[in-house]
Amino acid sequence: MIIPLSWLERCPTYKEQLQEIKDKDLSTYGFLGYPVLQAADILVYKAEFVPVGEDQLPHLELTREIARRFNNFYGRILPEPEALLTKVARLPGIDGRKMSKSYDNAIYLSDGEEVVTEKVRNMFTDPQKIRIDDPGHPETSGCVVYAFYQALEPKKAKERKIECEERKIGCVACKKELAVILNRFLEPYRQRRKEISAHPEKIKEILIEGGEKARIVAQETMSEVCKAINLL
Numbered sequence: 617m618i619i620p621l622s623w624l625e626r627c628p629t630y631k632e633q634l635q636e637i638k639d640k641d642l643s644t645y646g647f648l649g650y651p652v653l654q655a656a657d658i659l660v661y662k663a664e665f666v667p668v669g670e671d672q673l674p675h676l677e678l679t680r681e682i683a684r685r686f687n688n689f690y691g692r693i694l695p696e697p698e699a700l701l702t703k704v705a706r707l708p709g710i711d712g713r714k715m716s717k718s719y720d721n722a723i724y725l726s727d728g729e730e731v732v733t734e735k736v737r738n739m740f741t742d743p744q745k746i747r748i749d750d751p752g753h754p755e756t757s758g759c760v761v762y763a764f765y766q767a768l769e770p771k772k773a774k775e776r777k778i779e780c781e782e783r784k785i786g787c788v789a790c791k792k793e794l795a796v797i798l799n800r801f802l803e804p805y806r807q808r809r810k811e812i813s814a815h816p817e818k819i820k821e822i823l824i825e826g827g828e829k830a831r832i833v834a835q836e837t838m839s840e841v842c843k844a845i846n847l848l
């Protein structure tokens with residue numbers, strides 16, 4: 617057996633989602649085995665590095681374990697991929713949980729200015745800071761607005777922490793300013809998205825070309841794998 621069931625059951629995302637998502641039937645292999653699908657998508661291309669967020673690290677670790685175990689059984693074929701973390705390795709969703717489509721708490725590159733402003737307005741903040749003159753605890757309360765300041769404007773985040781703690785600003789004003797900063801940050805991506813979407817034929821071309829390159833690598837890996845496990 618390459619992947620024991622216990623490896624999948626102990627996956628933190630699996631455990632977290634079992635707790636958080638109550639309105640869907642999660643007792644399916646499709647859900648439990650999702651990290652295996654991700655691992656296959658990485659290993660079949662023999663990726664050496666994978667750009668991930670911090671919360672994806674356990675999945676990547678599982679991928680490394682699968683590669684290691686396979687190699688132990690059948691010879692060194694699959695590389696153990698390493699994580700490529702960005703400077704900001706994790707941003708919470710607007711409700712403070714992991715940002716995820718399943719939790720409906722994500723901010724998308726496709727979101728327009730008004731949608732983003734509304735999402736910022738709904739961000740979770742320090743529950744103890746109800747009025748301006750309540751001292752806030754931006755670092756320890758899980759304030760999502762503060763996390764976004766840290767990611768987008770670290771210098772401003774330092775000032776904001778002091779202003780918040782010293783009762784010089786309230787959450788409404790703090791959010792309004794963040795919405796402007798976030799929209800300014802997202803604008804070039806929205807523009808680029810618009811330009812690209814105006815040429816669907818170009819996107820198709822890129823996908824076909826990429827698919828062809830990827831297929832060659834995947835076929836080579838699969839034939840090595842099949843030979844190693846005596847399926848050829």
Ligand code: SF4
Pocket residue numbers: 741742745752753754759760761762776780781785786787788790791
């Ligand atoms: S003032 Fe800003 S940093 Fe402080 S709790 Fe409110 S939203 Fe968070």
